[in-house]
Amino acid sequence: MLIRIEASNLPGRECGQTPGFPGYSNIYVGVQWRDRRDELLGLHPGDASSAVWELNATATRRETEWDLRGPFVQGRPGGRFVYLSWGTVDDAGVFAMFRRAKLAFDGIPAAVLDAAVDNDLLVARLGLTDSRGHPLCAAVRPPLVEWSAPTV
Template sequence: MDQSLNLRIVLLNPPPGVDYGIQKGRGGAYETIAKQRSIGGDLVFDFTVGLKPVPTGAEPDFTGPIVQGPPGARFLYLDIGTYAGQRDSVWSRRLKVPLRGFTKVALDRCAANPATVLETRIAGTARDGEPACGSVKTFLGWVPVLK
């Protein structure tokens, strides 16, 4: 039986006036959930994914409608601009956030305390000042924090 795992993405200082959200579904049949417009400062996305039972020594595997990719290379998308439903945006992008870098200690801490969430912090703006997109360039993993 799958467990659930509470996750949080903190998108650091994305450009203002741009919509962001989590992609639910694949291909052209997706919807953007938890949509937010950047107004300066960070955006925070809290969500839950399924966690399949993890055999001793194995990497965790995730399930659910927002989880993308094959086993061993799971990720999720943050939709940006028109991909997030913002019709007047000049941006049509996605940011690919990896579902990797989880330690057994972090997973155990979250399982033991429902007030804990695993959080990652990623840059929302590229070096050129535009919304960051593609695969996350600097990914430090997921860290347990209190909700």
């Protein structure tokens, strides 16, 4: 199955300091490989108009639900997710993570996941700027992310 993450409303390449947020410059976002905090897929600048990532996953039936696994899928059965990692990129091109958004699969409606397995496509659509204008972080579930299973 293909998981396509379609992101919009990125926060910008600069996010100034506010209470509880130190501020960062030259911000980028990418998908973190499973158990490899410093390895990312598809870095996009924080001021991009949009970002899209396509991830391969397998769906296995476990009793009454689907279990998604793949090289970018984190967590244990029943608690799987994908990390979108935010960080800065220095002059040498080195990425330093400062926060992550966890796209939690437990927020996917069962009917959508059933259709995604049938269609071989699961789509997540979300904005990447939080209510304070910072990079979106923490656990992300509906209504912050919209899951769908379009036909190919």
